[in-house]
Amino acid sequence: EDQVTQSPEALRLQEGESSSLNCSYTVSGLRGLFWYRQDPGKGPEFLFTLYSAGEEKEKERLKATLTKKESFLHITAPKPEDSATYLCAVTNGNQFYFGTGTSLTVIP
């Protein structure tokens, strides 16, 4: 069964305190793994696509990595504006499967 599990469910960080979010997945024929940011009341906003184990992508304070079984979203020196829910998703080329997300709060 194709599925995505994210941990932790919620994370509170002090401004500047780096941490990582985890996304474990099982999918029959991975065609892509995606990270999204979602703010309250809005649609998910695309951050990264990863295609194969060993791949890494970076954008400002965010860095996404991928292994054969999981992906990590590393947040370096976060700021309050990084507070949001971060979603992980995978696709087998037909359907997309989402995790339930990690709610990140960055305290000034």
Place this chain on the structure above:
Amino acid sequence: EAQVTQNPRYLITVTGKKLTVTCSQNMNHEYMSWYRQDPGLGLRQIYYSMNVEVTDKGDVPEGYKVSRKEKRNFPLILESPSPNQTSLYFCASSFNRDGSPLHFGNGTRLTVT
């Protein structure tokens, strides 16, 4: 501006009264899909379409219908809504090729009483 547009943003209706949520994209995307988002359950795929006149069931299709007569439009139809369909709905689209990310609309919050 490239976007996915859903309407309405908010909808309150009664059990059994047919409704349609519209979705339109201006990016010439082949792939379109509908999701519902519920607390603790995340985003779950309702239906998806790989191209015009091609639609397939996702994980939670019961009680919903879709049609894809034009490339840009993908309406979601609830023929007889029930309270358990109260949810936040998102339409999304992408190019129909491996690894293309989904682009989401801003959502439709539906309440069925």
